[in-house]
Amino acid sequence: MDDSARRLLQRIMRRIPAQMLKPTLDKWGRLTAAQRQSMDFTESKWALTEKLLAICEENEMTVKHITELEMIHVIENPDHCMWYALQLMDPEEDVHSVELTQFKEQFKSHLRELIRHVSIKIKKHTDEAVWIRIAWGDSFSRPNHLKPTYVVHHLQTPYVFVTSLTSKLKPLLSQALVLSTRYQAIKDASLSGRKLTAIRDLLMRQYQQVFPTKYPSPLAENDQNASNILINKEQAELAASRHQKACEAFGDGMLPQLQSAVYKLETKFRDHTNKTMTEREEAFRCVVKFASTNLLESLRHCASSGIASTPGTSLLSSIPLKGRNYFVITDNSPGPSSQTRQPSN
Amino acid sequence: MSWNEEAQNVGAPDEPVLSTVSVDLRWDADDRHGRLEGGDERQGNWKAPHAPVCHQELLCGSLTPSRQSVVESDGHGGGQQDGKYHIVYNREVLLVGRVHRDRLLAAAGEDSGVLSLLSLLEVQARSRRTQPQQQSRVKELKAKIEALKVQKQQLEAEIETHQNLQKLRSSLDKQCADEEDVEMEEVSENSQLLRLMARHTQLKDLLHAHHLIGGYDVIKTRQGKGVCVSLATAYEGVYLDTYNLEIDLKPTVKISRHNIPPFIPVNGLAEENDMQVNMRAFLDALSQHLNAFAGRKQQLKLLKEQHKSVEVMESNVLCSILVLMFKVPRAKTAVLCTLDYTDHSRCLPTRVHFECEDKQLSDSDQWKKNHSLLMETPVHKALTAMKNMGDIV
Numbered sequence: 032m033d034d035s036a037r038r039l040l041q042r043i044m045r046r047i048p049a050q051m052l053k054p055t056l057d058k059w060g061r062l063t064a065a066q067r068q069s070m071d072f073t074e075s076k077w078a079l080t081e082k083l084l085a086i087c088e089e090n091e092m093t094v095k096h097i098t099e100l101e102m103i104h105v106i107e108n109p110d111h112c113m114w115y116a117l118q119l120m121d122p123e124e125d126v127h128s129v130e131l132t133q134f135k136e137q138f139k140s141h142l143r144e145l146i147r148h149v150s151i152k153i154k155k156h157t158d159e160a161v162w163i164r165i166a167w168g169d170s171f172s173r174p175n176h177l178k179p180t181y182v183v184h185h186l187q188t189p190y191v192f193v194t195s196l197t198s199k200l201k202p203l204l205s206q207a208l209v210l211s212t213r214y215q216a217i218k219d220a221s222l223s224g225r226k227l228t229a230i231r232d233l234l235m236r237q238y239q240q241v242f243p244t245k246y247p248s249p250l251a252e253n254d255q256n257a258s259n260i261l262i263n264k265e266q267a268e269l270a271a272s273r274h275q276k277a278c279e280a281f282g283d284g285m286l287p288q289l290q291s292a293v294y295k296l297e298t299k300f301r302d303h304t305n306k307t308m309t310e311r312e313e314a315f316r317c318v319v320k321f322a323s324t325n326l327l328e329s330l331r332h333c334a335s336s337g338i339a340s341t342p343g344t345s346l347l348s349s350i351p352l353k354g355r356n357y358f359v360i361t362d363n364s365p366g367p368s369s370q371t372r373q374p375s376n
Numbered sequence: 377m378s379w380n381e382e383a384q385n386v387g388a389p390d391e392p393v394l395s396t397v398s399v400d401l402r403w404d405a406d407d408r409h410g411r412l413e414g415g416d417e418r419q420g421n422w423k424a425p426h427a428p429v430c431h432q433e434l435l436c437g438s439l440t441p442s443r444q445s446v447v448e449s450d451g452h453g454g455g456q457q458d459g460k461y462h463i464v465y466n467r468e469v470l471l472v473g474r475v476h477r478d479r480l481l482a483a484a485g486e487d488s489g490v491l492s493l494l495s496l497l498e499v500q501a502r503s504r505r506t507q508p509q510q511q512s513r514v515k516e517l518k519a520k521i522e523a524l525k526v527q528k529q530q531l532e533a534e535i536e537t538h539q540n541l542q543k544l545r546s547s548l549d550k551q552c553a554d555e556e557d558v559e560m561e562e563v564s565e566n567s568q569l570l571r572l573m574a575r576h577t578q579l580k581d582l583l584h585a586h587h588l589i590g591g592y593d594v595i596k597t598r599q600g601k602g603v604c605v606s607l608a609t610a611y612e613g614v615y616l617d618t619y620n621l622e623i624d625l626k627p628t629v630k631i632s633r634h635n636i637p638p639f640i641p642v643n644g645l646a647e648e649n650d651m652q653v654n655m656r657a658f659l660d661a662l663s664q665h666l667n668a669f670a671g672r673k674q675q676l677k678l679l680k681e682q683h684k685s686v687e688v689m690e691s692n693v694l695c696s697i698l699v700l701m702f703k704v705p706r707a708k709t710a711v712l713c714t715l716d717y718t719d720h721s722r723c724l725p726t727r728v729h730f731e732c733e734d735k736q737l738s739d740s741d742q743w744k745k746n747h748s749l750l751m752e753t754p755v756h757k758a759l760t761a762m763k764n765m766g767d768i769v
Binding site: 127128130131159185186187188189190234235236240242243244352 | 633638
């Protein structure tokens with residue numbers, strides 16, 4: 032086992048939390064029963080790492096096998112790195128007939144054409160997601176397994192999620208993806224976050240959306256230990272309608288756990304009390320960032336509890352509507368008299 | 377010469393010719409005797425409009441007292457006995473009067489001999505066969521009368537209920553229009569049941585009307601500037617997911633949001649069917665795609681539940697491709713079956729392909745039948761049939 036494999040294994044062991052170690056190794060399945068028995072999971076991580084290194088030496092494992100372990104861990108816990116969403120555009124005629132083996136072959140051959148030294152591993156997860164691990168090298172050096180890129184794609188959908196991709200390598204990956212999925216172009220979907228499940232659910236609309244209906248379902252009763260029944264009676268209808276509107280804007284039930292939204296403003300400064308700033312011609316650039324453990328939930332709560340007026344501003348409800356969390360806002364119409372602000376695409 | 381012709385030819389040219397007469401079956405003819413014993417006097421139960429003329433009268437003038445002895449058939453051939461009275465209950469009634477055999481034979485013509493005797497015997501046999509039929513036929517008809525009477529009573533009761541229902545229904549419809557309070561005329565179980573039934577028919581009619589106009593729930597939003605359309609999907613009588621579309625009508629007709637999964641080409645269908653002009657065509661096409669998708673998804677789910685021995689090697693989110701692994705019971709080989717659903721508006725595959733190491737297996741007649749089975753029936757049902765035929769485990 033060479034040096035790079037050793038370092039890779041050490042890195043992986045550092046990343047995997049102690050309690051996940053045993054199940055991950057079992058899933059990997061490359062250790063014999065005796066070897067598994069010999070690993071004592073009560074020891075310290077460092078000791079376990081040494082033990083595992085010894086076992087891997089014994090089994091003569093190569094980098095290829097170690098990367099399997101890493102991939103298993105990342106698929107189970109995809110939330111430790113930043114994911115960026117990309118959207119494929121302009122489908123070709125036969126986009127719906129792309130099936131797994133065809134996609135795998137095409138992707139590998141296209142990427143290998145573009146860059147000689149690259150290590151690609153493709154695996155299909157049970158939820159129909161195709162996971163790709165890419166270790167990049169260049170014309171002179173071997174693939175660097177310490178900085179792999181992970182790509183997740185659901186066939187027949189136009190969305191691709193990637194981690195840690197440098198700007199130099201992005202065009203190569205984009206081209207390989209476009210050619211193998213039978214689309215014509217790919218663009219940035221302006222959605223990023225740490226939780227892959229959150230951004231995927233947001234884009235693929237896997238949360239419970241609420242639409243205007245003639246007979247909205249009756250809302251669950253709030254706890255009855257509120258003091259004044261008469262106040263409740265007065266406010267119940269209003270509260271119900273607020274809740275309905277909030278759910279229509281953001282969704283019902285468990286919402287995808289988006290953690291931030293960024294608005295980049297390139298609009299002119301508008302404040303009557305501050306003449307000096309308003310008189311400036313050029314745009315007032317600023318960035319507004321909303322952060323929360325569960326941003327959509329908090330926005331919905333703002334609307335349903337009455338803190339924010341409903342219907343809410345379209346800037347905030349665009350997050351789930353358009354499935355993005357990075358917006359650039361500019362003044363579309365010229366002149367200071369215009370009050371409209373439109374999110375630009 | 378057939379017997380019919382003989383009957384017609386019997387008798388002197390100036391005697392009235394007996395012909396076969398069609399008889400009304402409403403006779404209460406359980407007593408053969410009655411027909412004959414009347415002779416001239418018609419029996420009361422002989423209601424036939426055209427009473428067949430007794431041949432005997434024609435030929436022998438009057439009934440002799442000795443006719444009693446001959447009314448019963450003795451089941452034997454003509455032989456030395458005198459002619460018998462037989463009544464044949466068919467559409468045509470052949471009355472064979474009491475005729476002297478000699479007379480018959482004489483009338484039969486020159487070749488009086490075997491042939492004519494044989495025909496006589498034939499007629500006797502025929503009439504004998506029909507006698508027990510007469511009894512059972514009579515019983516049959518009586519039973520039928522009873523059954524028809526019962527049915528008539530049932531129908532009358534149904535008509536009455538239906539009339540009450542109509543009355544209630546019209547009052548219900550009026551109530552709904554006027555929004556008056558419900559007034560119970562009689563508080564009895566019967567009337568409550570009738571009210572429920574009336575309401576049920578009202579709802580059924582409403583559902584039918586809804587179905588006729590396309591079956592989409594549409595409500596107005598944004599103070600009339602938009603609509604929200606609900607598309608329901610169902611497969612094999614089970615309702616599945618409902619999808620919604622919010623469409624802006626002013627200033628332009630466009631879709632503002634929806635919860636349709638991204639692999640259904642909503643925008644593509646909108647363009648194809650020119651949503652601006654022909655909303656209904658677009659909704660119909662979209663509903664067809666969604667229902668087909670729901671159907672395929674449901675088939676896959678049922679397949680996984682019902683056929684755990686069949687391994688699903690590949691599927692995708694759109695459920696447009698399915699690769700299954702079958703185990704053939706006697707052989708050691710496995711069969712890989714690929715189902716392509718390239719037409720996304722249908723629940724059935726467009727192509728079925730088998731792959732097997734044993735080439736003969738996939739070319740055999742049995743598997744050709746399985747091929748057409750998989751092309752024409754939903755996959756979970758096809759697999760059940762294949763299991764029953766013993767083709768797969």
